[in-house]
Every structure is written in C-alpha cells, then in structure tokens.
Amino acid sequence: MSTTPTFRSIVTDTLYTVAGILVCGFALKSFLVPNAFFDGGVTGISLLIHELYHFNIAYVIILANIPFIIMGAFQVNKTFAVRTSLAIIGLALCLLYIPYPEKITSDKLLVSIFGGVFMGTGIGLAIRGGCALDGIEVLALYTGKRISFTISEIILGINIIIFLIAAIKLGLPTSFYSILTYYTASRMINFVIEGLEEYTGVTIISGQNQRIKEMLVMQLGRGITIYKGERGFLKDSFDVSHPVDIVFTVVTRLELRRLKDLVHEIDPKAFIFTSIIKEAAGGVLKRRARH
Template sequence: MKKLLLPHWIQDTIYVICGILFCGFALRSFLVPNSFFDGGVTGISLLVHELYHLNIAYVIIIANIPFIIMGAFQVNKTFAIRTFAAVIGLGLCLLYLPYPQITSDKLLVSIFGGVFMGIGVGLAIRGGCALDGIEVLALYTGKRISFTISEIILGINIIIFLIAAIKLGLPTSLYSILTYYTASKTISFVIEGLEEYTGVTIISGESETIKKQLVMTLGRGITVYKGERGYLKDSFDIHQPVDIIFTVVTRLEVRRLRNLIQDIDPKAFVFTSTIKEAAGGVLKKRARH
C-alpha cells in the first residue's frame, strides 16, 4: 500500500507553525523572564528589550525586516515572504499566547531555553523560512569580504555577548553563550535528524568481492569510479586499473561496513566523510517526521 503523503506546502506550513510555537515558548517561558539572550537577530532583539524595555514582539519584527528584505535579493522572494509571515506569526504568539514562566534556575533556563529555541528555528528552516535573519546577513556580507559565513556569524555574536557582559554583567553573558551553543546544536539536530549519513570511499584490489558484499549483504547502493592504483615511491611506474567504490551508510552501519571490508581485504584504503543531507537512490531512510 502506498503511504499517504501530504502536499509539500502543507508539510512546510506545519513545520513553520510548530517552529513559531516553540520559539515563542522559549522566549516567553525561559529567556525573557530571566533576562537571558541568544545569538543572531533574536539576541539583538532581546538585548534591545532589556536595555530599553520595549515590547519583545515588536522588537523582533522590526529587527528582522531589514534581513527579510535582504533575503528577497540573496535567496528569493518566496523565502522572504515566508520568513516575513513567520516573523509576524512569532510576534503575535509573543503578544497573545499566555506562555507561563517555567523556571528561574539559570542553568535550566540556559539549556532548555536554547533547546526549545533551537527546535523552533530548526523546524522553521525545514519549512523553508528563517525566524532569525542573521544567516542572510552573513550570506550577503560573505560575498563582499573574505570571511566565511560561520566567521561572520561568530563575529556578530561575539559583539552581542560583549555588550551583554558590559551592560548586564558577565554571568548573564556566559549563561547566554551556553543558551546560544545549545540552540545551535539543537538546530543542527532538527535539520539533519537522527540519521546523519556517512559517505565511504573504498580502494581495494578485491573490489569485485567488496562490491558484491555491499549490495548483497548490506543492501546498500554503490557508485563505482574508474581509477588507477600503485604509484609507490619505489615502483612509481607500476600501476594498474582499479574500481573506486563509493557508498552512503548511516553512522550506525559504519563499524559493520569496516569489519566487512577488513575481512575481505585488510590492506584496503577506506576513508569516510560526513554527509549533511541525503535523499533518493536506494537509501533506506527512516521517516523522521
């Protein structure tokens, strides 16, 4: 029987709505009542809220508008429209939903405030928009200077936390750094999911046997590149053709694959690389949502 699949726009809408609710919960129930911060535009909004006592809902909307406009040019107009709608939705949640304050314990606030914020932002990204425009700014700036996007985001966040340390005290700034770290790790987890994939490249003189075992025993799809092996220092002119095998497995399957190759050819050259996102082919991917 075929699985019942929702249209993409319905799935995206559900992701975004859930993301808005989680972000609102993180802000109203953890961060705002305890004067904690996050990184990015959200961190700037929280800082402005604390310093000037402006309503956080209005500050977040206004602070994101320049980045939404920038996103229309850097990404596309659909992304900008979705992001604008999501930010307005977040503002309305902050204004009208009666989120309770959960705790005043600083460690719990910094960790779980970051977790719920990361879940919210990650779900919004999966829905095709952004609840924090800092990456749009980094993308825009990165095209004009030699720094990477990660370095730009890090630099902006360092400035935010330095201002927080000066104005509101070092302990608050340090706890807020923990919040940001927790949120960033949670965002990666939500976007990439449990089954982070690993690409494995195998070069071996027993390539035919290895290919058969990968497909028939592990049930993995393979791609074969034609190459040459040899070219050693003492026998540089001696080389022979070889099939270079590439396959994709989950992290839990890496050890089993290595053991299988070790049994066939202990001298095989094997190296792995992390794959952030994989779909299609014959991947046995478990549904995450």
C-alpha cells in the same frame, strides 16, 4: 518541469512552521526573556535591545528581522521571504497572546541549556518548513559574496559582538551563560534539520573491490559509484602501480559502523575515509522526509 508544491508538502511545511513558532515562543517567554538571557543572531540582538531599552520583545523581533527578510527576497527567493515574514509575525503574536508559563525556572544552568534546546528546536522546525525565524544566515550569505570571510566566520563575528555588549552591559556571568544557550541552540538546530539519519559519504580503496561492491549492493542494499584509479606508488617502488576501482557510497551514520566492519572482514587493509553530506536526494537512498 513544474515546481508547484503539492498539497501534502504545503500542509507538512505549515505544520513544521507552526510547531517551530510555538516552541520558539515557549523558549523566549518561559526561559530566556524572564531571566535576561540571550541567544545569537537576530534573536540575540532582539533580546539585547529588549533588555537594555525595555521595548516589547514581540515588536522588536519583527523590526529587527525586516532588513533580513528583504535580503532573503534577493538572496534566496520571494517565497522564502513571504514565509519568513509570516513566521516572524506568528512568533510575535504568540509572544503577545499565548499564555506561556512566565518563568519555569531561575536556575541559570537549566535556563541556558533548556532555553537553548527549545529555541534550537523551534528554529530547526521552521527551517524544515521552508522559512527562517532568525535572519542572521541571510545576512552572512549576503555579506559573504562581498568580503573574503566565510559565512561561519561572519556569523561568529556578529555573535561575538552581541556577547561582548552583553558582557559589558549585563555582566560576564550572563554573557557566559548566554553563550552556552547559543551553543545548545545551534546543536539542536543541526539535530532537528539533519536528524539521526544524517548521511555520510564513504570512499573505499581496496584490492578486493569486486567483493566489496557485491557486499554493498547485495547485502546492504546501497547504491554505489565507481571511480577508476591507480594504487601503489610506494616509496620503495614508486614506479609500480595497479589499476583499481575506487568505491563510493552513501550511508546513514547509524549504518557506518556495520559497513566498516563488513569491509574489514573482506579486506583488513582496505583504506576507508568518510565525509559528512549535508544534502542527499535521489539515487538509491533509503526513503526519508523531503526535508
């Protein structure tokens, strides 16, 4: 089967990437750099080097990301590495030549929050375009295959080192505000990538499973998967069990409240649990963006 991207997907990816580059440039030039604030990851390392040694931030970002681009070629694929290279060069050019407002505000709280919002939005848009403006996750993926720590733990450890250096060299207040910037940016990245329609897997165990199946398919228009199981095994009657259909479906988090209400109307004792689904495609899902 051919995996050649369509013209529409190429245009969409390019628009996402360009928008991400422009927004990241705005966050850096108008909020973080003029106020000596930091982010996490490779961007944080670049900002720290710029602040300590006064090298031009545009060149530092390119040089700091080169090792991670090389890792990305092996850990992800060469297309990803090429796209990431072009995106980072584009970001550097934006920092050099686009006349962003030099310093929108000096209020530390506003800088930390809105600098993080714009930085996270830009990085998230670039990820939706199929590239990365910060290579720290590539490093974590590479390292995670060689040591026992999880990717999240590796990223956390690297960022702790960045913020400790910032605290020692530039003072605790700057480090604390920069941690807030990083947290805001990470939340925005998740929001931009997943959006309001982040999918949730819902598992339902009920003696009224037939009515629940009909409700999910006919009323909500959802696809369902059925697992065969047994219910019972209570403390006072451990040897007593009954076959049951375990119903699994996928909804957006905006639909979750309604689904729970409808299930409990059918069976107030129904057992329901949910799990976050990071990627979902195919099947009977409502149409959403490819990314």
